[in-house]
Amino acid sequence: MRARMRMGQAGWWCGRIRDCGYRMTLPRQALLDVLSRTDKHMSADEIYFALNKYYPNTGLATVYRNLEMLFKAGFVSKLDFGDGRSRYEIIRGPKGVNHHHHLVCTGCGAVIDYTDFINEEVELLNKTQKALSKKYGFNITDHFIQFSGLCNKCKNKKGTQNAGI
Amino acid sequence: MRARMRMGQAGWWCGRIRDCGYRMTLPRQALLDVLSRTDKHMSADEIYFALNKYYPNTGLATVYRNLEMLFKAGFVSKLDFGDGRSRYEIIRGPKGVNHHHHLVCTGCGAVIDYTDFINEEVELLNKTQKALSKKYGFNITDHFIQFSGLCNKCKNKKGTQNAGI
DNA sequence: TATTTATTGATAATGATTATCATTATTATT
DNA sequence: AATAATAATGATAATCATTATCAATAAATA
Numbered sequence: 361m362r363a364r365m366r367m368g369q370a371g372w373w374c375g376r377i378r379d380c381g382y383r384m385t386l387p388r389q390a391l392l393d394v395l396s397r398t399d400k401h402m403s404a405d406e407i408y409f410a411l412n413k414y415y416p417n418t419g420l421a422t423v424y425r426n427l428e429m430l431f432k433a434g435f436v437s438k439l440d441f442g443d444g445r446s447r448y449e450i451i452r453g454p455k456g457v458n459h460h461h462h463l464v465c466t467g468c469g470a471v472i473d474y475t476d477f478i479n480e481e482v483e484l485l486n487k488t489q490k491a492l493s494k495k496y497g498f499n500i501t502d503h504f505i506q507f508s509g510l511c512n513k514c515k516n517k518k519g520t521q522n523a524g525i
Numbered sequence: 526m527r528a529r530m531r532m533g534q535a536g537w538w539c540g541r542i543r544d545c546g547y548r549m550t551l552p553r554q555a556l557l558d559v560l561s562r563t564d565k566h567m568s569a570d571e572i573y574f575a576l577n578k579y580y581p582n583t584g585l586a587t588v589y590r591n592l593e594m595l596f597k598a599g600f601v602s603k604l605d606f607g608d609g610r611s612r613y614e615i616i617r618g619p620k621g622v623n624h625h626h627h628l629v630c631t632g633c634g635a636v637i638d639y640t641d642f643i644n645e646e647v648e649l650l651n652k653t654q655k656a657l658s659k660k661y662g663f664n665i666t667d668h669f670i671q672f673s674g675l676c677n678k679c680k681n682k683k684g685t686q687n688a689g690i
Numbered sequence: 691t692a693t694t695t696a697t698t699g700a701t702a703a704t705g706a707t708t709a710t711c712a713t714t715a716t717t718a719t720t
Numbered sequence: 721a722a723t724a725a726t727a728a729t730g731a732t733a734a735t736c737a738t739t740a741t742c743a744a745t746a747a748a749t750a
Contacts, residue, residue, distance in 0.1 A: 382696080382697090383695095383696060383697070383746085383747055383748070384747085385696090385697065385698080385746075385747075386696085386746090387697085387698070387699095396674070403737090404737080404738080407735080417698095417699075418698090418699080418700065419699040419700065419701095420700095420738095420739090421698080421699070421700080421701085421739080422697080422698055422699070423616045423740095424737090424738065424739075425697080426697095426725090428738095428739095431719090439609070441606040442603070444706095444707080444736080444737075445736090445737060445738090446737085446738090449539070459560070461537065463657055463661060463663060463665075465663070466666075470662055474657060474660075476656070476657070476660065477652075477656055478659070480652075480653075481649060481653060482650065484645060484646065484649050485643075487625075487645075488642045488645070488646060488672075489672060491641070491642055492628055492639060492641070492642070492672060493674075495636055495639075495641065496628060496639070496676070496677070497672050497677035498628060498630070498672075498675065498676055498677070498680075499674045499675045499680045500672050500674035501631075501673065501674040501675070502672070502673045502674065503670070503671065503672045503673070504669070504670070504671040504672075504673070505652060505668070505669070505670050505671075506668065506669040506670075506702085507653075507657060507663075507665050507668045507669075508665070508666065508667045508668070508669070509658075509663050509664045509665035509666040509667065510662070510663065510664045510666070511661070511662065511663055512662035512663070515663075515664045546726080547727080547728090548715085548716055548717070548727060548728070549716090549728095550715075550716075550727090550728060550729080551715090552728085552729070552730095553728085569706080569707080570706080582729095582730075583729085584729065584730040584731065584732095585707095585730090585731095586707090586709090586729080586730070586731080586732085587728080587729055587730070589706090589707065589708075590708095590728080590729085591728095593707095594711080595710095609705080609706075609737090609738075610705090610707090611706085611707090612708060633695090
């Protein structure tokens with residue numbers, strides 16, 4: 361069952377990747393598998409290590425190359441939470457589009473994906489997007505929303521720790 | 526007139542800086558002056574060069590240090606437009622709070638600050654902020670909104686150029 | 691199967707940011 | 721105003737994420 365599911369996913373990815381004029385390779389597939397299974401916002405480095413646990417000898421450069429490719433093709437988004445490295449997450453995959461916004465703790469760096477309230481937000485955003493497109497002549501394809509502040513733990517502490525991003 | 530204005534601004538900054546427990550210094554004042562006069566989103570490097578034109582021998586490290594300090598104190602925001610370097614802009618100064626959102630061209634990197642539609646956005650954002658605060662126990666202090674797509678020039682071209690950020 | 695070409699892994703190079711440290715400037719104290 | 725305490729500076733070395741290079745390999749095509 362799981363095997364079938366994964367086969368199906370692999371097939372979907374293979375199709376999309378080839379649509380874009382690229383080839384499906386083992387490292388590429390492994391990276392997509394790692395990225396598909398996590399709900400974290402992983403850095404290239406973290407993906408590199410996760411990958412090498414079950415698929416050794418994948419180069420770090422390959423990880424960067426593929427992330428950049430997937431980003432430019434619009435499958436993956438590249439996020440900056442201010443810790444000096446980019447973080448990645450799948451936004452368009454076999455299961456459809458995964459759209460959410462972020463809530464970031466400036467104390468410990470924790471990031472929460474929220475999908476609540478998105479509908480209302482999206483309605484206004486679409487309106488704004490249309491108006492901006494018209495006024496500035498842009499062809500707007502994406503938006504990015506993020507709230508930041510102190511999480512439950514951090515708002516009562518003086519020092520800051522580091523939580524899972 | 527301009528001199529008086531600048532004096533006034535310097536005084537305001539001096540007060541705020543000292544409120545935060547820091548000292549007002551010449552390089553710090555010069556940096557604030559550069560940042561106050563531009564409507565661009567300057568990188569540390571660009572600020573460093575602009576600064577050295579009329580106030581030589583300011584070190585690059587000093588620029589970084591002060592930008593970080595101003596950022597942490599909430600006077601300056603630190604932006605990532607995906608070109609590998611942070612960019613800065615004053616958000617709270619002698620003239621008040623300068624709140625706007627960004628429209629970024631993924632083709633040439635051009636950034637437009639827009640304030641249109643912000644009122645409507647802010648209303649919804651406040652509502653969302655409240656709901657998020659409650660649900661996730663956050664003390665939310667800031668938000669960040671950005672639209673991206675292709676600008677007028679880029680949407681008809683194949684290759685991409687580099688415009689002023 | 692042979693050929694073409696994208697992709698890979700290893701590693702060097704780049705470039706932004708941070709850390710170090712002796713010196714200087716600012717503030718508080720006398 | 722002189723002095724002491726300490727924050728800030730400038731120069732530069734160190735760090736670290738990301739990119740470029742290049743020979744070897746794997747995937748697509750004929």
